Amino acid sequence: MGSREGGGEEEKGGKVEGWLYLFRYKRFGLHYPRKRYFVLDRHRNALDCFRDVPDDEVQVPVRSANIDSCIRVNDNGRENIMGNVFFLFTLHNTSNDRKLKLGTRSSEEAAKWINTLMEAKFKECAMEEPNVAIFSKRRCTSLRLCRSSLAHSADWNFFSSSQRDRIISDVIEPSPWTIFGCDNGLRLFKEGRKGNLYSKHHDNNSPIMAVGVVGASPEAIFHEVISLGPSRSEWDCCFDQATIIEHLDGHTDIIHVKFRIDWLPRGMKPRDVLIRRFWRREEDGTYVILFHSVYHQKCQPYKGCKRAYFKGGGYVITPINQGKESVVKHMLAIDWKLWVPRLFTSAREHITIRMLERVAALREMFRAQQGQYPGADVRFSLREEAGLDLQLPVQKGIQEHTEGSWKSDAGAVGMNGSFLEANDTDDEFFDFLDESEYEQQEDMWTSYSPSQARWSPAAALMKRLHGLAVQTRSCIGETSLSDDAPSCSYGSTLLKDSSFSLASTWASADPSTFLIRGITYLRDRKKIAASGTLMELVAADWLKSDKREDDLSGRSGGIVQKHVAQFSNEFFFVVNFQIPGSTTYSLALYYMMNMPVENIPLLKRFVRGDDAYRNSRFKLIPHVAEGSWIVKQSVGKKACLIGRALEVKYFHGTNYLEVDIDIGSSTVAKGVTSLVLGCLTNLVIEMAFLIQGNSDEELPEFLLGTCRLNHLDPSKAVSFRSH
Incomplete structure (x- = not known):
């Protein structure tokens, strides 16, 4: 070279x-x-x-x-x-x-x-x-x-994206959106009510979406949209200034935005909004930016300004024409807190539509910059762009919250939730030597241990206090669970309701809703609707604990071990979603089949293979059947290899294989889960599981099983004492 x-x-x-x-x-x-x-x-x-x-x-x-x-x-x-x-x-x-x-x-x-x-x-x-x-x-x-x-x-x-398969939906469902107008080159859509797509009667703050084509790459548009600095004034007519209240992780932050007074209708009081913003990038180069209103102790409403409420909103930026152009979808569902809302329906929609016209402004800005914008080789400096970046004290741009300022060492160490947090071991890596030590010592990477990291006295004290708090909380949690929680019968904590009428229940989803690889997929990339499932969903658990609960199938008293005691020939496939937090939730789905595993070669290789092989084949197709636009966009409808993004543990017993999925092992998954848990009682979630077929002998694919979760309630999760 x-x-x-x-x-x-x-x-x-x-x-x-x-x-x-x-x-x-x-x-x-x-x-x-x-x-x-x-x-x-x-x-x-x-x-x-x-x-x-x-x-x-x-x-x-x-x-x-x-x-x-x-x-x-x-x-x-x-x-x-x-x-x-x-x-x-x-x-x-x-x-x-x-x-x-x-x-x-x-x-x-x-x-x-x-x-x-x-x-x-x-x-x-x-x-x-x-x-x-x-x-x-x-x-x-x-x-x-x-x-x-x-x-x-x-x-x-x-x-390049042109060489990879386009990411399309792996779920068949009708679109809930219907067009109601076209303005400034943008198509405008409203979300219809369930059961009547073309209903003219919407709630007071129904979602509105604008769709347009922008002549720029998705990455360039993403950086403009996510930036909150002075450069935003070139296309965002409603933006006045913004402050990052809390930086949660590399994909999520809390932002306070003030709207321009001269942009609001005459006589309307000043408005601001406090939102939680989350972003991710899909494999085909699509960028998804989502936000919704939240409450934060450090940024409460103040006198003289009314706080608008964002029920949901965001951008979906999809590449077309080999990434040279992008389809931009911008959705908003806003309660502007107008006086007597029913009397101002047209005014409320007019304000929202004016806000959606930012897509047209983006289009014209990039058109004006054509030939000058650096394109795919985008380099962003905080001092140049003043974007979502943490130290610019400007009036018409972003201002960093004083407690998270980069201007002092104490502020950097104490930034809440950032990767600088003293106890964030996920951001540790191999122990590197100082530059001056290279000539004296040449060593291999060593396993990380807290004693090897060079902490400041303040950071070390914070780490010790955190450890003490975790230990104390763990002791308290163990006591409360062992004293108050009954012993759990695994496989019976979530009820079945095939009518879909009861909350916190499960049922099997229609397999034909999901698309799988057909027999000619390797030649034409075509997928077909699934015709059935290999296994039957027979039980489900909705549990909560103070720690991660692994290998539920191997515990006595559960549905799996009961079949072992009866010398039954059934084989169980169990998927256990583990959602960490102050309380760790576990959603376990129990699938059963009566035929021997040896009768299905692909399943046999999966069950008897090692974890690396399983991670390269096990796929999930998610689908939010009922829920808001922001939740549907955050979850998506594309099949994904779980083992590529999340930590997965496999437990193989006499008559079962259990897959334990740690949702907290990915910052992207944690952001999605946080959004979903906040409105879980309003959602109907469907999922399908399958083993990816990579050769003609393994095609067409088949679904292992499906599920439909109806309005799960976190408060109804069953606590149990550890076995």
Whole structure:
């Protein structure tokens, strides 16, 4: 490989390469980035790190790490570090709990690195027999930090969205939206009532959506929409200023927005809104930004300004024309808190529609910038863009909340919920040496332990206090559960109701609602409606505890072990969703079949295979049958490989295989779950489970089972004492 003046490139030999930022700890728990050149050799499944662009193929990297089934890739989202915006991801070696944090300045590059690393991880699974354990025992060496001044990035033509399958819905359902007008080149839609799509009678604040085509890439539009700084004044006519009240994680934050007084109708009092904003990127390059009103102790309504209520809203930015243009959907459901609302229906809708016209303003802004905008190679500096970034004291832009300011070390350590939080072990990685120590010591990565991290005295005190609080809470929780909670009969805590009329019940969903790979999928990429399920849903649990509850199927007294005691031949497949928090909820679904596993080759390989093989095949198709637009968009309707994004544990017994899914292992999943739990009693959720077919012999696919959860109530989850 010769020296490159432009971006990195995808080599014919199967190497993906480019510049990444490597993050390490500094004093007071702060991070700082170092730019390094990385090469992913897909033949060796190794990630090599160089100080500079390697001159030839035989140059030895300063450090190298094996990418195998032990590696998990976590998307850490968008963060501000040292006044610049980075998109971060973490490599986590689950065999020794060592972690490495990397990042880019572009969301697209971060997403493509994540996808490429995941593909490299599962490559070894496809090459090995599924019943052979493939967990690597090779020793991984660490990546050394060193200076570099080159500034080109990876070329991702091989992994461009045009080369990948378009992400479409895997669920068949009619659209709830009906068009009612067209304004400024935008189509305007209203959400019809259930059972009458074309009803003209909507509630006082029914959702309205504007749809238009913008001549820019989804990434460029995403960065404009998510930015809250002065650049927003070029297209957002209603925006006055914004303040980040709390940065929860790389995908979620709490924002206070004030609207321009001159934009509001004459005689209308000033308005503001406090929203929780969440974003994610889909595999096809679609960006989803969602927000809804919340309450926060640090930002209460104040005199002289009325607080509007956002029932839901957001953007869906989908690439078209090979990513050169984008379809932008902007939805809002707002209660403007007008006096005598029924008398001002037309005025309320008029204000909302004017707000939706921001899509047209975006279109015209990019049209004016055509030929000048940097396109896919987007670089954002906090000092230049003043976007969602944490230190600009400007009047007509974003202002960072004083308690989260980057201007002081104390503020940085104490930022609530950010990756700088002292007790956030997810953001630790391999123990790197200081620059001055390189000549004295050359060592491998070591497993992380709290004693090896360099904490400031204040951070160390916070960590000890946190540990004491967790220990105290754990003791209190164990006492309360063991004293008050009855022993649980697993498989009987959630009732069945096939009529769909009772709350907190389950039933089987219609299999024909879900699309699966057909027998010719590898040639024409066509999917077909499922005709049935292999297994029957026979029981469900809705439980709560003070800790994660694993292997429910193996516990005595449950439906699975009762069949074991009766020497029955039935086989159970159990899916256990674990939702962590102050209270850990468990949703367990019990599927049963009467035929032997050996009769179904793909299922046999899945049941008897190792965890890496299972993670590369187990798929979930979600569907929110009843719920608000914001929840439906956050959950989606596309099949996903659960093991690629979440931590999954498998428990194999005599007559069962249980899949325990930790929802809290992903920041994206945690953001979605937080939104769903807040309105769970208003939702009807359907799911389908299947094993992905990757060859003609494994097609067409078949559903293992489906479920329909009707208006689950967290307060009705059953507490039980630990067995």
